[in-house]
Amino acid sequence: MKRIYIKIAGIINLLGAILHTVGGQMELVNPLLDSNISIQQKAELTGAWHIVTILLFSTSYIILKVGFKKVSHQAKEFLKPIAVLYILSGIPFLITSFLHKVYAFQWILLMPIGILILMGLQKSSSNKQNL
Numbered sequence: 220m221k222r223i224y225i226k227i228a229g230i231i232n233l234l235g236a237i238l239h240t241v242g243g244q245m246e247l248v249n250p251l252l253d254s255n256i257s258i259q260q261k262a263e264l265t266g267a268w269h270i271v272t273i274l275l276f277s278t279s280y281i282i283l284k285v286g287f288k289k290v291s292h293q294a295k296e297f298l299k300p301i302a303v304l305y306i307l308s309g310i311p312f313l314i315t316s317f318l319h320k321v322y323a324f325q326w327i328l329l330m331p332i333g334i335l336i337l338m339g340l341q342k343s344s345s346n347k348q349n350l
Contacts, residue, residue, distance in 0.1 A: 220295065222286055224339030228332045229282035235328045236275035243268065278305075282336065298336050305333030 248268055252261055278301050285295055309326035316323045 221339045221341060224335045225282060225286035225298070228335035228339065229279060229286045231328065231335070232275065232282055232332050233279040235332070236272065236279050239275055240272055282332075286339075295340070298340055302333040302336035302340070305329045305336070309333070 248265060251264055254261075256264075281294075281297050281301065284290060285298055306329070309330035312323040312326040312329070315321070316326075
């Protein structure tokens with residue numbers, strides 16, 4: 220395992236979680252709550268937003284724990300599904316950007332994190348554990 224890639228992915232993920240929480244609240248959630256859509260729609264969209272917030276912070280914790288601490292093989296097994304999920308989650312943002320001719324930049328954060336995790340899970344060429 221190449222821990223440096225895991226560490227970088229975890230740090231980027233944590234920064235993205237913070238950006239999502241603060242910036243997203245101001246730029247997306249607050250205008251949504253001020254809009255004329257129904258209370259039901261506001262509740263469901265806000266709930267979904269905060270589910271993503273929880274997932275971002277939870278995955279940050281898991282990635283950083285594996286990157287910075289000695290963990291069991293079982294703990295490392297959490298990383299591959301997270302990586303695949305992040306890569307796949309970037310695809311709808313790419314498609315939406317293309318179809319609607321807007322720039323939904325979320326894929327720039329999600330996909331590289333997944334790629335970095337997969338790179339970090341590759342076995343190192345030597346028997347030593349990297350960083």
